[in-house]
Amino acid sequence: MTLGLEAYLMLAALLFSAGMYGAVSKKGAVQVLMSLELMAVGVDLNLVAFSRYVTPVEMTGQFFTVFVMIVSAAEIGLGLALVLAIFRSARSSEVDSLAELKG
Amino acid sequence: MIMNWVALIPALPALSFVVLLPLSRAMRKRLLWLPPSAMAASAALSLAAFVRTWPGGHHEEPVWSIAWALGHVGGRPLELGLALDPVAAATLVVVTIVATCVQIYSLGYMHRDEREGWYFAVLSLFTAAMLALVLSDNLLLTFAMWEMMGLCSYLLIGFWYELEGPRKASQKAFLTTRVGDLGFLVALFAIWANAGTFELAEVLHGAGEWAPGAALVVSLGLLWAAMGKSAQIPLHVWLPDAMAGPTPASALIHAATMVAAGVFVVARTLPIFEHAPGVLTAMMVVGAATALAAGLMAAVQHDIKKVLAYSTVSQLGLMFVALGAGSAVAALFHLTTHAFFKSLLFLGAGVIIHAAHTQDMREMGGLARHMPVTTATFTIGSLALAGVFPLAGFFSKDEIVTVLLHEHHYVTVGFVLLASGLTAFYVTRLWFRVFSGPEQAEELHEAHRSMLGPMTLLAAITLVAGFAGPTYAEFLGHEGKWPEVTVALISTLVAAVGIGAGWWFYGGRSKVVNTRVWKQRLGYFYDALVQKLYFDLTYDTLFIKGYFRASEGASAFDAHVVDGVVNGAGTAWVATANGAHAFDQGVVDGAVNGVADASKGIGGLFRRLQTGRLQNYQRLVVGAVVVLMLIVIVSRGA
Numbered sequence: 001m002t003l004g005l006e007a008y009l010m011l012a013a014l015l016f017s018a019g020m021y022g023a024v025s026k027k028g029a030v031q032v033l034m035s036l037e038l039m040a041v042g043v044d045l046n047l048v049a050f051s052r053y054v055t056p057v058e059m060t061g062q063f064f065t066v067f068v069m070i071v072s073a074a075e076i077g078l079g080l081a082l083v084l085a086i087f088r089s090a091r092s093s094e095v096d097s098l099a100e101l102k103g
Numbered sequence: 104m105i106m107n108w109v110a111l112i113p114a115l116p117a118l119s120f121v122v123l124l125p126l127s128r129a130m131r132k133r134l135l136w137l138p139p140s141a142m143a144a145s146a147a148l149s150l151a152a153f154v155r156t157w158p159g160g161h162h163e164e165p166v167w168s169i170a171w172a173l174g175h176v177g178g179r180p181l182e183l184g185l186a187l188d189p190v191a192a193a194t195l196v197v198v199t200i201v202a203t204c205v206q207i208y209s210l211g212y213m214h215r216d217e218r219e220g221w222y223f224a225v226l227s228l229f230t231a232a233m234l235a236l237v238l239s240d241n242l243l244l245t246f247a248m249w250e251m252m253g254l255c256s257y258l259l260i261g262f263w264y265e266l267e268g269p270r271k272a273s274q275k276a277f278l279t280t281r282v283g284d285l286g287f288l289v290a291l292f293a294i295w296a297n298a299g300t301f302e303l304a305e306v307l308h309g310a311g312e313w314a315p316g317a318a319l320v321v322s323l324g325l326l327w328a329a330m331g332k333s334a335q336i337p338l339h340v341w342l343p344d345a346m347a348g349p350t351p352a353s354a355l356i357h358a359a360t361m362v363a364a365g366v367f368v369v370a371r372t373l374p375i376f377e378h379a380p381g382v383l384t385a386m387m388v389v390g391a392a393t394a395l396a397a398g399l400m401a402a403v404q405h406d407i408k409k410v411l412a413y414s415t416v417s418q419l420g421l422m423f424v425a426l427g428a429g430s431a432v433a434a435l436f437h438l439t440t441h442a443f444f445k446s447l448l449f450l451g452a453g454v455i456i457h458a459a460h461t462q463d464m465r466e467m468g469g470l471a472r473h474m475p476v477t478t479a480t481f482t483i484g485s486l487a488l489a490g491v492f493p494l495a496g497f498f499s500k501d502e503i504v505t506v507l508l509h510e511h512h513y514v515t516v517g518f519v520l521l522a523s524g525l526t527a528f529y530v531t532r533l534w535f536r537v538f539s540g541p542e543q544a545e546e547l548h549e550a551h552r553s554m555l556g557p558m559t560l561l562a563a564i565t566l567v568a569g570f571a572g573p574t575y576a577e578f579l580g581h582e583g584k585w586p587e588v589t590v591a592l593i594s595t596l597v598a599a600v601g602i603g604a605g606w607w608f609y610g611g612r613s614k615v616v617n618t619r620v621w622k623q624r625l626g627y628f629y630d631a632l633v634q635k636l637y638f639d640l641t642y643d644t645l646f647i648k649g650y651f652r653a654s655e656g657a658s659a660f661d662a663h664v665v666d667g668v669v670n671g672a673g674t675a676w677v678a679t680a681n682g683a684h685a686f687d688q689g690v691v692d693g694a695v696n697g698v699a700d701a702s703k704g705i706g707g708l709f710r711r712l713q714t715g716r717l718q719n720y721q722r723l724v725v726g727a728v729v730v731l732m733l734i735v736i737v738s739r740g741a
Contacts, residue, residue, distance in 0.1 A: 024721050032718075095717055102715030 008049035016042030113234035131220020146199035159189035161580025186240035204557035229255035283331015290324030318378035333365030354449035387427025394420030398525035440495035469542035498569035501586035531605025
């Protein structure tokens with residue numbers, strides 16, 4: 001049995017959705033970051049799958065994926081630094097404890 | 104001839120008023136030497152003016168005159184001026200001498216009073232007004248000075264305004280004389296309408312050619328005014344009450360100023376009266392009635408000053424009789440002699456009141472043994488008032504009687520002689536009550552030199568002034584005569600009867616005459632006299648009470664009708680304002696607040712979105728993206 005493009009897209013969508021659910025619902029800041037990473041991974045999988053099935057000669061999708069992973073890594077570094085800073089000031093890393101923007 | 108210094112005679116006392124007016128009490132007290140000095144200087148100038156006028160006689164032109172143009176009224180020039188003629192010169196001397204004596208006397212009499220300075224200021228202004236009136240060649244200026252004297256008499260009578268008596272007396276004097284002043288105003292209107300000038304000489308000259316009845320109106324007006332000022336019945340009521348003022352001020356009012364002004368103005372304008380003979384007769388009737396009635400009232404008074412006051416009213420009545428008979432000379436001569444001896448009597452009364460601490464003669468007695476100078480001078484004054492030879496009053500009264508006999512007014516002669524007899528009676532009564540009998544007060548003592556000096560001077564003048572009678576008449580341009588022997592004998596007899604009666608009632612050593620019995624015998628008549636012949640009562644009922652009733656009516660009208668309208672308008676306005684307020688609160692503010700409330704509500708709704716929780720925002724974004732995607736898909740699919 002060979003897996004078609006749809007299977008990859010389904011997995012990507014699953015990953016993205018799981019990530020989005022985590023990002024919207026998790027309390028801990030670190031969990032949120034992890035969920036974001038999951039969403040990014042879903043997108044990466046899409047890019048690679050489309051690249052492999054639609055334009056097999058050119059490697060555009062793969063390259064994009066590499067870039068996205070680098071950016072994600074940088075983003076995680078920044079995100080963790082922010083979490084540390086927030087924890088220092090708020091003595092908590094829960095996202096709900098940061099409600100200064102409440103109107 | 105440059106004699107403009109004559110203008111200083113009234114100006115100097117006026118100046119001392121102006122100087123004292125703006126100063127404080129303490130400063131005025133330090134300047135007390137000023138008014139008597141100014142007055143004395145004025146007296147010296149008057150004597151000089153008198154000398155320059157000598158030997159007098161009748162001239163068309165005044166010895167000196169000065170005029171200031173005021174402007175034009177109705178196309179006619181209006182001038183105010185002073186003029187010195189024999190009548191003025193003689194009167195100036197009398198007024199300034201009496202006023203100087205009064206001022207020097209006042210230095211001693213008033214020295215314990217706090218407001219002494221103000222007293223002297225008003226005294227000076229009073230005299231200044233009289234002097235200007237004497238010198239005035241113009242009826243308008245005369246009237247102005249006349250009114251000024253009214254004001255000054257008000258101020259002096261009410262000098263002790265913290266007491267009710269003087270306050271009421273001052274108002275009474277002012278209002279009563281104002282009633283008379285109305286006559287002066289009417290006369291002035293009639294004069295301006297007929298003569299077109301207030302110049303005295305021109306007015307007197309042209310009086311014969313006026314419209315018929317004009318002279319009657321003018322002379323009636325002037326007579327009424329003079330009756331007010333010179334306290335003739337029925338306008339005499341203020342003078343006895345005016346005794347509430349300081350005694351030296353009374354001396355001035357009774358001798359030199361105020362009451363003399365009425366007689367003087369009538370004497371000045373007598374040529375107008377000659378064109379209205381009926382008014383002359385009326386004047387004589389008023390004078391005779393006043394002389395007799397006031398003499399009767401003086402005989403029953405117990406207040407020493409009131410006796411003298413009624414005596415003044417009575418003597419002024421004699422002057423009016425003389426004027427009514429057409430003799431200004433006799434009236435002015437009696438005015439002169441009366442000025443000297445009446446001011447002397449008042450100054451003496453002041454000393455007596457100081458010593459006895461009462462004005463009631465029943466509480467006095469035996470002063471002769473303690474106060475020799477006062478007794479001597481007062482006796483001279485009393486005898487002069489009684490008309491005893493050779494004192495001043497004898498000559499001037501005889502002159503009046505002579506004039507009356509000459510003009511064949513025999514009934515009036517009877518009245519005058521009766522009044523003279525009464526005069527002698529009440530003055531004797533006064534003398535015995537005060538100076539003889541048992542002492543009723545302790546520590547009687549003679550007054551200070553500053554008070555006795557002026558009295559002595561006035562007494563000396565009283566002793567000799569009578570002999571100046573013929574000279575006085577010639578000085579005024581009339582024939583001077585000594586009184587006839589028969590007249591002199593009759594009047595001496597009358598005076599002797601009066602004095603004898605007075606002695607019999609009050610002087611007898613053993614007090615055999617019980618005055619109470621006589622009072623009872625006189626019955627109703629005595630009561631009427633004590634009640635001052637019901638004049639005050641009548642005025643009180645007719646005018647004062649009526650006035651108060653009218654005032655109450657006006658007050659009620661004001662309180663109900665006028666105030667009602669005003670308050671109604673106010674209430675209506677408040678109601679309107681309340682309506683406007685409700686509209687403002689409800690409608691205008693409602694709209695403004697409604698807009699604000701709506702904004703606030705909407706803002707509140709949106710506010711809920713801003714929870715501050717990151718994940719809420721995320722959810723919204725995700726939801727929005729999902730919705731947008733669904734729209735795109737659905738629209739594509741369609």
